[in-house]
Amino acid sequence: MLAARRRGDWLTSQFFFVMVASMFPLGIGPDPNTLRMIGPGVVWVSALLASLLSLPRLLAEDFRDGSLEQMLLTPQPAVLLALGKSLAHWLIYGVPLLLISPILGIQFSLPAEAIAILMLSLLIGTPILSLLGSVGAALTLGLRGSGVLLTLLILPLYVPVLIFGAGAVDAIMAGTSAESHLSLLGAILVSTLLVAPWIAAAALKVSIE
Amino acid sequence: MAINLYYYASPATFYQLSGKLIPWFGWSAAILTLIGLYISFFVAPTDFQQGEAYRIIFIHVPAAWMSMFIYLVMAFWGAIGLAFKTRLSFMMSRALAPTGALFTFVALWTGALWGKPMWGAWWVWDARLTSELILLFLYIGIMALWAAIDDPQRGDRAGALLTLVGAINVPIIYFSVKWWNTLHQGASIKPSGTSMHEAMLAGMLIMAFAAWFYTIAVALYRVRTLIIERERNSEWVKALTGK
Numbered sequence: 518m519l520a521a522r523r524r525g526d527w528l529t530s531q532f533f534f535v536m537v538a539s540m541f542p543l544g545i546g547p548d549p550n551t552l553r554m555i556g557p558g559v560v561w562v563s564a565l566l567a568s569l570l571s572l573p574r575l576l577a578e579d580f581r582d583g584s585l586e587q588m589l590l591t592p593q594p595a596v597l598l599a600l601g602k603s604l605a606h607w608l609i610y611g612v613p614l615l616l617i618s619p620i621l622g623i624q625f626s627l628p629a630e631a632i633a634i635l636m637l638s639l640l641i642g643t644p645i646l647s648l649l650g651s652v653g654a655a656l657t658l659g660l661r662g663s664g665v666l667l668t669l670l671i672l673p674l675y676v677p678v679l680i681f682g683a684g685a686v687d688a689i690m691a692g693t694s695a696e697s698h699l700s701l702l703g704a705i706l707v708s709t710l711l712v713a714p715w716i717a718a719a720a721l722k723v724s725i726e
Numbered sequence: 727m728a729i730n731l732y733y734y735a736s737p738a739t740f741y742q743l744s745g746k747l748i749p750w751f752g753w754s755a756a757i758l759t760l761i762g763l764y765i766s767f768f769v770a771p772t773d774f775q776q777g778e779a780y781r782i783i784f785i786h787v788p789a790a791w792m793s794m795f796i797y798l799v800m801a802f803w804g805a806i807g808l809a810f811k812t813r814l815s816f817m818m819s820r821a822l823a824p825t826g827a828l829f830t831f832v833a834l835w836t837g838a839l840w841g842k843p844m845w846g847a848w849w850v851w852d853a854r855l856t857s858e859l860i861l862l863f864l865y866i867g868i869m870a871l872w873a874a875i876d877d878p879q880r881g882d883r884a885g886a887l888l889t890l891v892g893a894i895n896v897p898i899i900y901f902s903v904k905w906w907n908t909l910h911q912g913a914s915i916k917p918s919g920t921s922m923h924e925a926m927l928a929g930m931l932i933m934a935f936a937a938w939f940y941t942i943a944v945a946l947y948r949v950r951t952l953i954i955e956r957e958r959n960s961e962w963v964k965a966l967t968g969k
């Protein structure tokens with residue numbers, strides 16, 4: 518199920534992540550104070566966009582060669598398939614992104630503890646993106662212009678993750694505790710983990726028929 | 727007398743019924759709008775804090791209520807459709823979406839017009855405004871999904887799933903003024919009573935009912951179009967159009 522066979526494929530979204538984030542200092546100017554202020558938000562928005570870029574391929578290949586249909590026909594529940602797909606997406610997209618993020622943090626001259634919180638918030642937040650994204654990918658499977666459509670459908674749902682993820686880093690830089698933001702992020706993760714695979718499985722069945 | 731819901735769940739009978747209902751709802755909406763506007767402009771007193779500018783409340787609040795309520799109704803019909811596989815409920819859901827998006831836009835737009843003289847800004851990023859904006863994005867996303875899927879059955883069910891996922895946003899909007907300290911003022915109407923003048927309240931409620939009836943009339947009209955389009959190969963539609 519792991520779709521890591523094509524290296525070029527999954528590395529693109531990581532490079533995309535780095536490049537989008539690097540565009541902001543170029544566009545805004547290299548003042549360290551401004552960069553420190555916008556840094557967490559920029560890294561998080563880039564993470565959202567990178568996840569959207571990698572999502573259409575999550576199911577499309579398997580759909581085209583028919584293996585997705587075969588997987589749905591197996592006796593295993595479709596929920597497990599959806600959960601596995603989300604996990605695969607997170608391993609390929611989320612984990613490398615997590616490892617790259619400190620470099621971006623340095624680019625935005627964030628202090629060390631803020632970088633640690635940034636990584637922690639990405640660690641909790643990116644699985645949510647993969648889980649929600651699997652719902653969107655299943656809904657838009659095989660449609661014309663599915664990439665743009667996916668963006669339209671999923672970005673509004675990503676908003677809470679963005680707010681609390683970037684909020685956690687902002688809080689630590691403002692000198693308060695990031696705990697409340699991280700707890701809320703954790704709560705979102707648990708609830709999406711409970712709900713999203715079922716909806717994605719239902720959406721897969723709708724799309725495959 | 728028990729109404730046989732299964733009887734009216736058939737598109738053919740519902741088509742007849744809705745045809746009879748549309749003029750009633752349409753005219754009540756028009757009359758209520760006239761009464762409501764008269765009250766809002768001539769009867770309701772000037773607000774002691776906000777002056778005349780507060781009068782936009784008579785459009786703003788009903789539109790905001792409808793934007794959330796229509797979404798919940800859409801989600802309800804979507805859930806019914808997914809559970810019972812009824813064709814008509816999906817069509818209802820589809821018919822409601824453009825009106826819901828319209829009201830969301832109106833609520834945001836009038837809110838901006840109201841915010842400028844009161845807060846000195848067209849837009850602030852507070853919780854209620856942001857969540858209402860997300861609601862607009864959700865409406866647009868759902869309609870885009872419907873537009874992209876050619877197969878009506880698949881589109882119906884995919885759209886219903888997305889509507890249900892997005893429904894979590896509605897309580898967030900509604901309670902946002904309670905949960906967060908926002909610039910947006912809190913609710914004036916509570917179960918324990920209202921802090922508004924009676925004429926203001928009456929104007930607002932009448933406008934809300936006008937918006938409601940307008941929604942029903944337009945949604946029924948749209949659902950009739952959808953029914954005719956989907957059932958174009960059935961006997962009764964052919965008999966109706968005489969082809």
